[in-house]
Amino acid sequence: MRYEILGSLRVTDDLAVAPVSAPKMQVLLATLLIRANHVVSRDELSNEIWGSAPPRRATASLHVHVSQLRKILTRPGRPGTPIATTAPGYILRLNPGELDLHRFQCLLRDGRRAARSGHHERAVDLLGAALSLHRGTVLDGVAGGPVVGGCARWAEEAHIECAGLFVTSGIALGRYQEMAGVLCSLLARHPLHEAFYQQLMLCMSRSGRRAEALRIYRCARDAIRQELGLEPSRELRELQRMILLADDTPRDMRLVG
Incomplete structure (x- = not known):
C-alpha cells in the first residue's frame, strides 16, 4: 500500500x-x-x-x-x-517508504546535507525528487484538529525550505533560466516570501536581465508594503542597490534558501 x-x-x-x-x-x-x-x-x-x-x-x-x-x-x-x-x-503500522511524507523527509534530509556540503548536482536531484512528491496543499480538504493542522503547517514550512535549497543549488550550478521559472511558481503560492524574491532577482541579474530584476524588486516592495505595512528587508534592498550600481551582481553573493 x-x-x-x-x-x-x-x-x-x-x-x-x-x-x-x-x-x-x-x-x-x-x-x-x-x-x-x-x-x-x-x-x-x-x-x-x-x-x-x-x-x-x-x-x-x-x-x-x-x-x-x-x-x-x-x-x-x-x-x-x-x-x-x-x-x-x-x-x-507502516513499512519504510509507504507514506509520501516519510519519503519527503528522507529526501529533504539528504538533499540538505548535500547542499551544505557543496554537492549541488546531487542536491538538485534529491531536492527535486522531494518537491515532486507534493501534489498541492497538504491534506487538502481534511478538516482535522491539532495533529492534522500541525502536520499541515510543518509540511508547508518544510516545502518552503526544500524549494529554497533546491533553487540555491540550481543557482550555484548556473541554471538561472530554469530556477527563474521555479521561483515564479513559488512566488505565486508564497507572495510574501522575501528569499524567493532575492533568488529571482539574482537569476534575472545573472542572466543579463537587469531591468527585470529591478522590476521584481518593485513588485516585492509593493506586496510587502500593501500586505504587511513594512519595508523590504535589508538584504533585499542591498541586492537592489548592487544591481543598480553594477552590470552584474557579484558571483560570491550568498542568499538564504
Missing part, C-alpha cells in the same frame, strides 16, 4: 485507489498516518474528529469508524490489516 498526504489524502496499491471520502474517516486515517508506528489514544482521535463537542457515544462511534477503515485498508490476498488495537488506542 502507498499512502499520500502531500496533497489530497489518497491510498493506492498496484491495482486501484482505495476510496476514503467520508470526512470523519479522512481525519481518522490522516491522524493515524501522521503518527504512524506510534499508538494514538482514543481521546486524541476523538479530539481530532469531533473537537470539543464529541457525541455521547464517541468511543462506540470511533470503534465503528476504525472497523470501516480496516475494511478499506485490507486488500485481497494480503493477510491482516495495518491498524491494530493497542491500549490506550490504535496504531497504524
